[in-house]
Amino acid sequence: MSDNAAAMASTSTSDPRNTSKMKSAATTLSGENQTLLADIRKAMVTMKEIGVSLEKQNKTQMVKELETEFVELLKAYEECANLSTAVESVGNMYRPGDQVTDFKKLIDNEMVKTKRRSSTPQVSQLLRQFKEAIWNVHNSGLPMPGEEQEDIVMTSTQNILLNNTCPLSGKPVIELSEPVRSMDCKHIYEKSVIMQYIRSKHGQPKCPMAACPKIIKADRVVCDPLLHIEIEESRAMNQRASKPNIIEDFTGDSENEGSE
Numbered sequence: 001m002s003d004n005a006a007a008m009a010s011t012s013t014s015d016p017r018n019t020s021k022m023k024s025a026a027t028t029l030s031g032e033n034q035t036l037l038a039d040i041r042k043a044m045v046t047m048k049e050i051g052v053s054l055e056k057q058n059k060t061q062m063v064k065e066l067e068t069e070f071v072e073l074l075k076a077y078e079e080c081a082n083l084s085t086a087v088e089s090v091g092n093m094y095r096p097g098d099q100v101t102d103f104k105k106l107i108d109n110e111m112v113k114t115k116r117r118s119s120t121p122q123v124s125q126l127l128r129q130f131k132e133a134i135w136n137v138h139n140s141g142l143p144m145p146g147e148e149q150e151d152i153v154m155t156s157t158q159n160i161l162l163n164n165t166c167p168l169s170g171k172p173v174i175e176l177s178e179p180v181r182s183m184d185c186k187h188i189y190e191k192s193v194i195m196q197y198i199r200s201k202h203g204q205p206k207c208p209m210a211a212c213p214k215i216i217k218a219d220r221v222v223c224d225p226l227l228h229i230e231i232e233e234s235r236a237m238n239q240r241a242s243k244p245n246i247i248e249d250f251t252g253d254s255e256n257e258g259s260e
Contacts, residue, residue: 001122013117014235015147020094021200023091026088026090026092027088027183030088031202033084033087034084034225034226037077038070038225038226038229040076040080041077041226041229041230042229043073044073044126044130046068047073048130049064050133051063051070051133054066054136054140056137062216063134067131068089070127070130071127074127075128075246086107086113087107087110088183090107106253122160127160129146132144150247160234161173161234162187163188163232166188166193166194167187167189167210168190168194169190169193171190173188174238176188176189178191178221178223179228180194180227181229182216182221183221184214184215185206185207185212188227189208191223194208198217200233212213
């Protein structure tokens with residue numbers, strides 16, 4: 001058991017100080033889990049690159065086997081993401097009582113709630129990105145099986161980031177010099193701008209993103225381990241989407257060869 005997990009397990013008396021201690025331990029555990037999620041995402045990027053390489057070599061069976069492994073890794077990613085959310089939720093809701101707290105039961109219950117609320121939207125999108133990268137090796141510009149032609153633009157430009165631009169500076173997220181993300185609403189901002197915004201507001205400032213009701217706190221606006229990875233992925237997606245499909249015309253060459 002890690003030191004932070006031990007801190008959570010020992011926080012079960014009615015001492016009010018344990019509430020903040022529990023929340024701190026949960027936040028730290030969730031942060032450590034974010035590092036694991038970042039490592040999994042890096043592995044996914046590598047697997048996608050390997051899949052593209054295998055497809056170029058027409059090693060279809062190996063590509064299928066790789067996709068199966070990718071799906072298994074996605075399941076682990078989703079479980080890890082749900083656990084991170086559950087741990088943080090327990091930290092926020094915990095109130096000490098006279099009885100010893102069963103933290104495993106609390107976390108298990110929050111895991112169930114998390115899975116009901118969402119199946120981690122990124123998961124289906126990450127799988128689609130993997131399949132799309134493989135498909136585009138030989139079929140770039142054509143719809144994947146089961147899709148319509150007009151779906152190409154919409155699906156290929158889907159972003160894994162919650163917002164594409166900083167709501168305060170207006171700059172694209174992929175161009176931010178020091179991006180940070182709210183741990184509560186997951187919106188992304190330029191660090192200097194959001195910190196100035198928080199300082200300029202009195203009381204509890206709301207997220208500057210339109211229609212977002214979450215309160216922004218300086219100590220909960222961070223550059224988490226996943227953020228830079230997701231920004232790089234988004235940047236790469238934009239670059240691929242901006243490249244025109246080039247169709248080479250060999251008609252002239254054929255005619256010249258025939259006239260020789």
